[in-house]
Amino acid sequence: MKVSENMWKVGVKIVKFDALYGAIPVTKVFAVGDKIGWWEEEVEEKEVDKFGRETVKKVKKLLSKHKMNIGRDEVEIDFDTKCTLESIQDITLKVSRTKCKTTVTATGGVKCEGQTPEVIEFKDVKEIVYKSEDGSLVSVKLRGGAEVSDPEDLPGAQDELCEKHGGKPREVDPKEQERIKAEQEARSALATAQASERSYWEQAKRAEDLEKKGKKDEAQKAKQEADQLKPKVIEKYKEFLEKFKDTKYYKQEKDNVEKALKKLGGSLRRKSARTAAAHSV
Numbered sequence: 001m002k003v004s005e006n007m008w009k010v011g012v013k014i015v016k017f018d019a020l021y022g023a024i025p026v027t028k029v030f031a032v033g034d035k036i037g038w039w040e041e042e043v044e045e046k047e048v049d050k051f052g053r054e055t056v057k058k059v060k061k062l063l064s065k066h067k068m069n070i071g072r073d074e075v076e077i078d079f080d081t082k083c084t085l086e087s088i089q090d091i092t093l094k095v096s097r098t099k100c101k102t103t104v105t106a107t108g109g110v111k112c113e114g115q116t117p118e119v120i121e122f123k124d125v126k127e128i129v130y131k132s133e134d135g136s137l138v139s140v141k142l143r144g145g146a147e148v149s150d151p152e153d154l155p156g157a158q159d160e161l162c163e164k165h166g167g168k169p170r171e172v173d174p175k176e177q178e179r180i181k182a183e184q185e186a187r188s189a190l191a192t193a194q195a196s197e198r199s200y201w202e203q204a205k206r207a208e209d210l211e212k213k214g215k216k217d218e219a220q221k222a223k224q225e226a227d228q229l230k231p232k233v234i235e236k237y238k239e240f241l242e243k244f245k246d247t248k249y250y251k252q253e254k255d256n257v258e259k260a261l262k263k264l265g266g267s268l269r270r271k272s273a274r275t276a277a278a279h280s281v
Contacts, residue, residue, distance in 0.1 A: 186244035193236035
C-alpha cells in the first residue's frame, strides 16, 4: 500500500495479488474515516413492486469487491485492506546536524573555523495515520509526495563537514583550478622578488658599513655584488606586475610593489627584448 497526500485526503495505491493474473494495482483517494480499499460504485439492483413488476435501478454502493479489466477479461478483485484511515495532519520534523564554518583561502584551500550544532526544521510534512488489520496504528510521513522513511535522509539534513572533519573534499571546477594556480604562482613570484630585494638591501648596507670602517676593497666588492643583484630584483618585480594582472593578489599588492620599484629606482615599464638588445650594442 503506497500513500500520497492530496490536501486533506490521500491517494492510496493498493496492489492485490491474484493467482492467475498476478499483481493488480489500483489507486484511489480516501478521506479520514474511510475504510481503505472500499469506495462507491454504481451497481444495478432489481426491485419488484406490489404488482410483481420487476425493474432495474442503478444505485451507488460502498464496495470492496470491484471489477477490473485485465486484458480481455473482466475480473472481480477484493481490494479490502482491512485498514482504516485515522488522521491526516501537518507536522514539523526536526533534525539535528553538525555544520563546519569554513572559508576559502586566497590560494583555494578551505579553512575550518569550528563546528556548530544546528537543528533543521522541515515544516512541509504531512503525517498519515491508519489503523491496520491487527488494530495497531501505523504512521506514514510524506514530503512533496514522497515517503519519509528517515528524516536524516532529507535533503539539507545531513552534516556539512569540511574534509578535516570527515567531509568530502571541496570540488573545484577547471576554471577555478586555473584561478587558484595563478594566485599561488603570483604569491610565489612576489615572495621570490621580496627575498631578492632583502638580499640586495642587506648587501648594500654591508657595503656602506665596510666603507665607514675604511675597508675599501671589501666595500667595493660588496657594492659590486649589490649592483649586480639590483637589476634582477627590479626585473622580478616588473614581471610580477605584468604577468599576474588578472589575479586578486596583484590588486592587493600592486601599490606595495610599485613603491618598492620606486625605492630601487626602477621604471614601472619593462624594456622589450628588441629595445634591450639595442641598448646592449
